[in-house]
Amino acid sequence: MPYALTGLASYQEVIKKSRFVVLAGAVQSPAEALRFFAAHSIADATHNCWAYRIGNEYRFNDDGEPGGTAGRPILQAIEGQHCDRVAVLVVRWFGGIKLGPGGLIRAYGGTAAQCLRLADKTEMIDEVMVACRCNFADMALVQSRFAAYQARIVSETFDGSGVLWQLAVARSQEKSLSELFANLTGGHGEWLPG
Structure with a gap:
């Protein structure tokens, strides 16, 4: 059974001196998801990576991180937490220590999953x-x-x-x-x- 967020959720974590801030919100359309990302992205951050899922529609963005190391892990976190009609933005400030592809995947996917795990959710009814x-x-x-x-x-x-x-x-x-x-x-x- 899929879940929908009942409000805005946030989570922060520092991983090897890089700061990750996650924001997740309920959205009803791809256009609303893109507005969510535009409203919450932070211009002076190193990366603003994101993903959304609305039914069978989904999209993700690595925002300059190596391909497949940010947006896709965020989408996998959404799917792993059985969420739908959700947009997740992970903002990163680089701390000087490179995480490598595996570290980036774990950092982006892990912080997104933790944010969704802690978020207030409700079961979606078809x-x-x-x-x-x-x-x-x-x-x-x-x-x-x-x-x-x-x-x-x-x-x-x-x-x-x-x-x-x-x-x-x-x-x-x-x-x-x-x-x-x-x-x-x-x-x-x-x-x-x-």
Whole structure:
């Protein structure tokens, strides 16, 4: 089960006189990840290396470190900690002692993994969007059942006869909630998975 960060996480470590500062944050798109890196990169640092993963999309950057010694280990740390929709930036100030390729891989991957290990996370639920409509008479009873089926209201609109909800429903619960919805509305409600 993948995890999402619930806030900004940070971690610092000094390895052979080089200072590593890690920042990790939740992102919803590649553009948001790139904005995260731009906002948190430190211009006077020696390297600002990063990686992100959003579903099946990922990207990483070594920022001048030898190829494969920084960005890829950060991405592997993201995968190793089972995180998704996350951007991780590792900022390094060179301390005068060369770490070598193996040392760089361990430093970048290790500090990124430690940051994610310590971060506040929550389990991600695979959701499907559903548009549903019911009349006012059924509204309170239907709404009272959402939490038990891992459904949350994304938007709510009222008209003359009832309510239209946009729901995010746990994929594993959508069929059961659909059947319950039909029963609670006497078959008069509308349920449109999308």
